[in-house]
Amino acid sequence: MSPILFWVFALMMLVFGVAVVVNRNPVASALSLVVSFLGLAALFVSLDAFFIGVVQVLVYAGAVMVLFLFIIMLLDLKAEQRRKLNLAAWAGGGLVTLIFVAQLWAVLKRFPLGRQPFPALPPGPHDDVREVGMVLFSTHNLPFQVVGVLILVATIGVVILSKRELK
Amino acid sequence: MELTLNHYLLVSGLLFAIGFAGVMLRRNIIIIFMCLELMLNAANLSLVAFSRFNVGENGLPNYNAQVLVFFIITVAAAEVAVGLAIIVALYRARQTTHVEDINSLKF
DSSP: OOHHHHHHHHHHHHHHHHHHHHOSSHHHHHHHHHHHHHHHHHHHHHTTOHHHHHHIIIIIIIIIHHHHHHHHHHHTOOOOOOOOOOHHHHHHHHHHHHHHHHHHHHHHHTOGGGGSBOOOOOSSOOOHHHHHHHHHHHTTHHHHHHHHHHHHHHHHHHHHHHSSSOO | OOOBHHHHHHHHHHHHHHHHHHHHHOOBHHHHHHHHHHHHHHHHHHHHHHHHHSOOTTSSOOHHHHHHHHHHHHHHHHHHHHHHHHHHHHHHHHSOOBGGGOOTTOO
């Protein structure tokens, strides 16, 4: 992928990520999150991970965000009214974030492997979905089945949590 | 200018920082939950970048990392379902999603 497209999608992802944090209206935040995830899916495609990109759009931008929007509208959340800012919490949170970014910059500056370009893939189409499926069902078969149990547990848990009276 | 691994790692780290700042600074529990999703996806982006960077003997990306991303997406979807159910139950009991109003466990 050309660097211009990379920067377009990376900026789209980061700008709408910031919009998630700064919007006071939860619906606007959720819609910004959708755009941010679409930018991320484009970055996955730029890394030749087509399957992960499609799953990202289907699961996150589709299912998860519909769930978020349903809950926001079900609870009928209004835009947050301004409250007295907790100055210590803001200073602490901002400081830790800045330290994290500085640390990230320092680590990446001393990482010579990261300055090499990505190695080229063999020419011709490569079956991304087939390769992921082979690894998923052969090497990681047991974790795959455990994830199935996890989803069953989550489903039953949600049904029980949503019952009106908990006994 | 050619794209390198560091570009992707930097963007992924910045996305993580944005999500982290959201968790620290926002007080609405649903927004905090969305920022958690941002942080999970930042980790996914660096995993996929490493997968593409570390090609195997057959010249293809390392698909183990993409399978891990697949698992992360699955677990995150289950987590969102359970978490939102808990938030709805909490809203029914307290009529608020503001974390500073939910302090009965606070010492």
